[in-house]
Amino acid sequence: MTLPYGRTAGLAMALGLGLVLSGCSPIRDRQGYFVDEALISSVQPGVDNRESVAGTLGRPTFVGQFTERDWYYVSRQTRQLAFNHPKPVEQTVLHVRFDEAGNVASVERSGLEKVVAIDPMDDKTPTLGRERGFFQELFGSIGQVGTAGVGGQTADNPQ
Numbered sequence: 001m002t003l004p005y006g007r008t009a010g011l012a013m014a015l016g017l018g019l020v021l022s023g024c025s026p027i028r029d030r031q032g033y034f035v036d037e038a039l040i041s042s043v044q045p046g047v048d049n050r051e052s053v054a055g056t057l058g059r060p061t062f063v064g065q066f067t068e069r070d071w072y073y074v075s076r077q078t079r080q081l082a083f084n085h086p087k088p089v090e091q092t093v094l095h096v097r098f099d100e101a102g103n104v105a106s107v108e109r110s111g112l113e114k115v116v117a118i119d120p121m122d123d124k125t126p127t128l129g130r131e132r133g134f135f136q137e138l139f140g141s142i143g144q145v146g147t148a149g150v151g152g153q154t155a156d157n158p159q
Helices: 005-022 037-042 050-057 134-139
Strands: 026-032 070-081 087-098 104-110
Touching: 037 050, 050 087
Parallel strands: none
Antiparallel strands: 026 070, 070 087, 087 104
């Protein structure tokens, strides 16, 4: 059975369009700690210590840079469409702070309000000072550097 040319072309276009549109489906990704509300709510200040927190929540995503008394559990869910950059959809940062004895002093939770988007200005870095062209950069130092013996101190002519 042979299909007419128009029907074959239409079928090929429909398959091609389906292939192109399938590349536009959003990609969801989850990174970091898997948040379990029951486990997080079971960590209580003044009751738990390092060992019980490690047993309940597991190892932290990272420990504080300046002190070992701050533990952070970070979870992030992102969405990406085709070749765009991933955008955060949901984020949870659980900050467990311990006192000097190793007991839980506080448990703080934050979310997407801590996410900051940084947009670069242009392809040039703004700097203070003069804007010099190519030839000014290349030939601008001619005559700026003194030669020995001209207006300066030499061994024959001490000033």
